[in-house]
Amino acid sequence: MINVGIAGYGYWGPNLARAVGEAGNARLVMVADRDENACARAAQRHPTVRTTRDIGAMIDDPAVDAVMIATPVSTHFPLALAALRAGKHVLVEKPMADRPDHAATLVDEAARRKLVLMVDHTFVYTGAVQKIAEIVETGQLGDIYYYDSTRVNLGLFQRDVNVIWDLAVHDFAIMDRIFVSQPVAISAGAAGFLDGSPENMAHLSVYYDDGAMAHLNVNWLAPVKIRQTLIGGSRLMVIYDDMQTSEKVKIYDRGAANGADPYERMVSYRLGEMRAPVISTKEALVTEMQEFMRCIETGTRPITDGESGLRVVELLAAGARSCAMRGRPVELALPKVA
Amino acid sequence: MINVGIAGYGYWGPNLARAVGEAGNARLVMVADRDENACARAAQRHPTVRTTRDIGAMIDDPAVDAVMIATPVSTHFPLALAALRAGKHVLVEKPMADRPDHAATLVDEAARRKLVLMVDHTFVYTGAVQKIAEIVETGQLGDIYYYDSTRVNLGLFQRDVNVIWDLAVHDFAIMDRIFVSQPVAISAGAAGFLDGSPENMAHLSVYYDDGAMAHLNVNWLAPVKIRQTLIGGSRLMVIYDDMQTSEKVKIYDRGAANGADPYERMVSYRLGEMRAPVISTKEALVTEMQEFMRCIETGTRPITDGESGLRVVELLAAGARSCAMRGRPVELALPKVA
Amino acid sequence: MINVGIAGYGYWGPNLARAVGEAGNARLVMVADRDENACARAAQRHPTVRTTRDIGAMIDDPAVDAVMIATPVSTHFPLALAALRAGKHVLVEKPMADRPDHAATLVDEAARRKLVLMVDHTFVYTGAVQKIAEIVETGQLGDIYYYDSTRVNLGLFQRDVNVIWDLAVHDFAIMDRIFVSQPVAISAGAAGFLDGSPENMAHLSVYYDDGAMAHLNVNWLAPVKIRQTLIGGSRLMVIYDDMQTSEKVKIYDRGAANGADPYERMVSYRLGEMRAPVISTKEALVTEMQEFMRCIETGTRPITDGESGLRVVELLAAGARSCAMRGRPVELALPKVA
Amino acid sequence: MINVGIAGYGYWGPNLARAVGEAGNARLVMVADRDENACARAAQRHPTVRTTRDIGAMIDDPAVDAVMIATPVSTHFPLALAALRAGKHVLVEKPMADRPDHAATLVDEAARRKLVLMVDHTFVYTGAVQKIAEIVETGQLGDIYYYDSTRVNLGLFQRDVNVIWDLAVHDFAIMDRIFVSQPVAISAGAAGFLDGSPENMAHLSVYYDDGAMAHLNVNWLAPVKIRQTLIGGSRLMVIYDDMQTSEKVKIYDRGAANGADPYERMVSYRLGEMRAPVISTKEALVTEMQEFMRCIETGTRPITDGESGLRVVELLAAGARSCAMRGRPVELALPKVA
Incomplete structure (x- = not known):
């Protein structure tokens, strides 16, 4: 069972939260959002899940195996990088980053640490x-x-x-x-x-x-x-x-x-x-979640891996x-x- | 009643020939095509119309008031120019010419001679x-x-x-x-x-x-x-x-x-x-024919005049x-x- | 504020329950279904609402002003009749009854008691x-x-x-x-x-x-x-x-x-x-709920009243x-x- | 080569006339229509074809092998019967007749004389x-x-x-x-x-x-x-x-x-x-013509034979x-x- 934390509970985060539950071998354990109301909505819909306004704390939390990032585009890079450096597998919203060099840095970091880096290209x-x-x-x-x-x-x-x-x-x-x-x-x-x-x-x-x-x-x-x-x-x-x-x-x-x-x-x-x-x-989102979990468990590369996300950003x-x-x-x- | 000669009786020429007859104040008098079979087809469908394989002769024929050109694109320029120089009003297939300078020359020639120059932009x-x-x-x-x-x-x-x-x-x-x-x-x-x-x-x-x-x-x-x-x-x-x-x-x-x-x-x-x-x-083709005839009779400019044809070629x-x-x-x- | 009880929490009942909450001037207070699992689902989704397997008890409950019936067609007549006799306004699923004479009896009963009888003709x-x-x-x-x-x-x-x-x-x-x-x-x-x-x-x-x-x-x-x-x-x-x-x-x-x-x-x-x-x-269902509540409050007839339901059954x-x-x-x- | 006469040159007759020419092994030889203008139109479009205002004369003409009937519905029966009695194969417009007994009489007549009776069910x-x-x-x-x-x-x-x-x-x-x-x-x-x-x-x-x-x-x-x-x-x-x-x-x-x-x-x-x-x-009309001619030549029954026409009229x-x-x-x- 893979423990998932979600960063960002605005428009798309709730969909990720629901789909994690339907994937089968994953469990949502934390939701982080800077907005108090977003945290309250997450708590109401997922009563057993911890919520926090400190995204960094969630990223570092040892109870979290994988981080999903559904924050504004400009924050994808620092948050994904922090999560990889904390040893977490990462699923990041599309586009993966706002600049190709940022995307490339994420790819390198994931490769060096042998972590799964996946982009949410749902289509x-x-x-x-x-x-x-x-x-x-x-x-x-x-x-x-x-x-x-x-x-x-x-x-x-x-x-x-x-x-x-x-x-x-x-x-x-x-x-x-x-x-x-x-x-x-x-x-x-x-x-x-x-x-x-x-x-x-x-x-x-x-x-x-x-x-x-x-x-x-x-x-x-x-x-x-x-x-x-x-x-x-x-x-x-x-x-x-x-x-x-x-x-x-x-x-x-x-x-x-x-x-x-x-x-x-x-x-x-x-x-x-x-x-x-x-x-x-x-x-599609459930298929994607299962692909993410499968890659974490088997150490294989997702179809929409970091390289794919980098090529799209380029x-x-x-x-x-x-x-x-x-x-x-x-x-x-x-x-x-x- | 405006007397019309058509140069080119391949794919589009027969449509022009039919539409001339439906315009009301025009009469098809000659059809010219280098191909013998095309002339034969024209003669069969329009028994009262003269046919010739010599396009130049038709252009110069005093019985013709207006020339419609439905030949391959590369021949639009020389044929239209010859027709204008012979004092004939001209309707030319689209595109009006294969080069902008050719199109511009036709515009100038028509303006100098106060002849109607129209392009068959049927749409x-x-x-x-x-x-x-x-x-x-x-x-x-x-x-x-x-x-x-x-x-x-x-x-x-x-x-x-x-x-x-x-x-x-x-x-x-x-x-x-x-x-x-x-x-x-x-x-x-x-x-x-x-x-x-x-x-x-x-x-x-x-x-x-x-x-x-x-x-x-x-x-x-x-x-x-x-x-x-x-x-x-x-x-x-x-x-x-x-x-x-x-x-x-x-x-x-x-x-x-x-x-x-x-x-x-x-x-x-x-x-x-x-x-x-x-x-x-x-x-549309009948509307266009009537516009051509109206412009000839009143000395006004057609909607799809030579300038318009030139802009399209550019x-x-x-x-x-x-x-x-x-x-x-x-x-x-x-x-x-x- | 009108207090609503729902009889039947199978396929359609949950939609009624949600729409009651969105109507504005109504409140869901009870759900009755003979099936234990259905009651459990209702309790989970509406934690403040009482549930019971005894539909008759809900119909007679003094806390309930209006009853909505979303049970199988053959039970529409006895349940709606009981609710009217208990002095409750009634919204019944379509078709209103399985026989015209049943439908007519309901219309008479509602008229005599001056209660709102409405059929859920959502379209x-x-x-x-x-x-x-x-x-x-x-x-x-x-x-x-x-x-x-x-x-x-x-x-x-x-x-x-x-x-x-x-x-x-x-x-x-x-x-x-x-x-x-x-x-x-x-x-x-x-x-x-x-x-x-x-x-x-x-x-x-x-x-x-x-x-x-x-x-x-x-x-x-x-x-x-x-x-x-x-x-x-x-x-x-x-x-x-x-x-x-x-x-x-x-x-x-x-x-x-x-x-x-x-x-x-x-x-x-x-x-x-x-x-x-x-x-x-x-x-449409929210519009319909508001019409039902408006009719209860003003004593007017709904567009899809009992007579309409009767004509449809005929x-x-x-x-x-x-x-x-x-x-x-x-x-x-x-x-x-x- | 089968020689065809057409009775009725109004709305549908001209289509039959054209399709006969495209069938391959048939030739239009006569057109009969009571209306003088219809005859004139037929003569213009088919210069080699004889025209007449006397449909009966055409039916009896020995130059005609097969008769196609495209007249008003009420005349289908008498004209088709006359043609069969004159020994001609018959193609009749749909519906084959205005009454089932009329249709049945035509079927019997064609069977007795071993002539092709076909209905123009083009679809x-x-x-x-x-x-x-x-x-x-x-x-x-x-x-x-x-x-x-x-x-x-x-x-x-x-x-x-x-x-x-x-x-x-x-x-x-x-x-x-x-x-x-x-x-x-x-x-x-x-x-x-x-x-x-x-x-x-x-x-x-x-x-x-x-x-x-x-x-x-x-x-x-x-x-x-x-x-x-x-x-x-x-x-x-x-x-x-x-x-x-x-x-x-x-x-x-x-x-x-x-x-x-x-x-x-x-x-x-x-x-x-x-x-x-x-x-x-x-x-479809050309396919149908070829079927008609094939049946005449081989003595077989068309797909849309008289029985089929009778069943449709019933x-x-x-x-x-x-x-x-x-x-x-x-x-x-x-x-x-x-």
Whole structure:
């Protein structure tokens, strides 16, 4: 049984607290939040759990094996670092940190201490993304040609972070999960239409080393909510529509036809059947918790490990730099081969 | 009654020929195409019309008042120039020319000779775009914040022109119609996944002088056909979905709320009613023909005049240059104030 | 402050218990359920509330002002009757009773004792149905021509009640709310495809005294979930789609055209704009609770009063009789004019 | 080469004329229509074809091998009978006749003379219905439990025929194609809301000898166009949506689960994958023409033969009788076993 402490009991912390209880082999023992009211809410809902306003004390408490961090982004780095230094396994909210160097420091610290460092990229644990990853990994999709995502809605304007750090982070995490090839450059543009608010609309293009391309359309000021991703492969194509209650993933046996005659004016194409596979409806957050506990117990690496969190932060930071230059591409360093 | 000659009777020419007959005050008198079979088809469908394989002869024929050019893009410039020099009014297929300087030369020639020069930007004459333009011009939409278009499908791969010149041209023409502000820069990226084919996927971001942003997502390799544009304004928002058989234009009384408190973490927003106005179902091409004839008769300028065609070609050429630099922005010269 | 006791804490009782707390001027004081585990669950979630396995004792308890009955259908009648005789106001789950004479007895008893008798026809209190009722009552819709509902899905097979008593009850309640004219006959057919299960598919046609017609398509064995109602009026037409997350109600300015020429082969028609009004998103059950408390305090009648519950039970029973005769129509007695 | 004469060149005749030319082994030689203008239109479009205002003369003309009848319904019987008596093969518009006895007389006449008698139930020859029939015939669907169709729209009000004869005929033809079991009774209701017009809305329930049920919802006064059919089988379920441009047929591996425990309150169910097979996009009318010609050449029976047309007319007539009695069921005579 793994004893868990949660830092931050605002919007997301209560979800983590509930999911810890449903994971099976973990137990919530402490909740820390600087806000007295947050502590009171935690105490009411989890009467057997200790609460404290001193996050540092919780991190150092010997009764805590693993720390989950659901505080504002700017505090992820110092709190996660302190927890690792205290010998605790760490699950940190996305984005993992506000700067790539901070994220890299966390990765190094966890590696040196052989602790589990995991990022809460929840989408990666949904039945839909798991199914897409399976189609890619088994070779059914063929080479990924492109990933094209629209993630827009109305009404989640935030003041302390722009739309890229809020919404694009989801796609970067999914892309990190399913792409085999490496991103080499990013070009992005953004606009903000409300005084005193950060950018609320952005378009980001990511170039991969094998010629593939990804694009993200994120917007807080759209008339309707759209969560739709097209994925083009050399063998199949996929539409992932998260707004559908059923049939979230549709797989099309479509594409350009093999053996297209170069002398024809038009390339011919293939229009085969579509199928919507059965998707697991298990709650993603519970799957993720179980993955975290399994990694702690077996000493293995989670799917959304610290390196994954670091790569996502590098894309976010590079995307923000490109936006400031109206799309001028920012090159991404390829990972060194081990 | 205006006598019309058509150059090029391949894919689009027959549509022009039919629409001339439905315009009311025009008459098709000649069709010219280098291909014998095309001439034969024209003769069969329009028994009273003369056909010739010599386009130049048709352009010079005194029986012809106006020439419509539906030949390959690379021939638009020489044919349109010859027609203007022969004193003929000209309607030219989109894109108007393959280079901005060619387009500019045509504009100058038409102005000097006081001839009508019009570009066949058909979408501008659809009931849907006319309705959107009306909402903008009457101030109902408020300031345009963004134009965000997805124009993807499977199976129209072409060998002689890439997806930007084939599909983005439609959006550039619509944007030219509805935006009041001026585009100042473009950043674009493209990819091609089939050997021996031009780029089949592109993303283009256009920046305007008042902070507005437009984005185009064009793709020949998508599993389904999507023709959807979101337009965000300061007062209303619009979804234009050309795949719907009814309710192509939906107008949302939604947006960020006025008087948002800067001390609140979230900007509040407004969720009012949606309405789908009645859209004219008159065929766009017939509307366009009538506009062409009206301009010839009254000496006025068409909505999609040569200047408009030139601006669209400038965007296409600048977008292509940016693609070659992976999104590095290309600045657009603002028009001189008269 | 009105003190409430709830009889039955199975599937629906917990929702009533929560909603009582959110109504504002009511307080849950007792929960009675014959099942010990149900009592334990209630005690855990509502620590200050008394629980008992003796429903009769709760009904007679002087601390209870109003009783809500969420037990199996066959027990609605004896429990509601006992509660009324004990001088308590009563809210009873739908359907109000299993036989029309039972329902009528309850109506009489409540009237004699001047107690509030209300049926939990929750749909009537949704923002969508309230908006539709408003459109009808203000005359915007004109005369109701028809009400045509499809309410199908997979997987809610029940063993003790057939699909009519389970699903058609919702539409009968909505129809009772919005129709001005009176139903005079019902013709229905049903089928069951699983051994040992009651009918899982039914079609019911209701005829009104002014020529209007209603039809209900209810089915537990459909591949997808559909909740769609078309309402045709002489001035407007409505589509109510409860599966939409937004735009649940669409109002069409469409219909047959006035002044249609009787000598034309085709009647002409009118195709005006569609609009989706703003719908209240307040939880229907809370609205309903507030209506119940308001009626108790002011001595007025609830919208879904006992008479309404009786009329719905009469339709259900008549529909079941017609099914047994493969659609032979069953006449409905018109209410006596007061 | 089969020589074809067409009687009636109004709304549908021109489509038949075109399709004859595309069938491959047939040739249109005559067109007869009492209206001079119709003859003129036929002559213009088919310059080599003879036209006449004397339908009888065409029927008797020795140059004609087969007659296609696209005249008003009330004339189908006398014209088809005359053509059969003249020794001609006959394709007749749907419905085949206005009375069952008329239809039966035609069947007898064709049988005695060994001529092909075919009804133009075009939907049966669509790729979608062919695919559904294939799924049924190969046993993939299992037993058909129900067929539930919605066929509504605005604006096709007719004066000489009600909505049942206009729209329900399509579903009856499809049902005749795919059901193995026999219809034994029909219960129907209808309403008309416009003075001087026939019924514009109807609901029809058909009962089969194995317990299956079909239902048709037909309406000329609906705000939107819906063409959707749910088909429930013991192994699979199907949604056929003719308004979709792609994915018209979706096949769901869903249903009630085998081995459901009779002691459970709820029957369990199965939620497997959905697939949308490739549907032939060949024009149904051309497929139908080729079937007609093939039957003439080989002396075989068409899928939509006279018996099929007769069965459809019997359902139409019985449905109309039930409507007049507000749903009282009308029994259908089972065909005698050969």
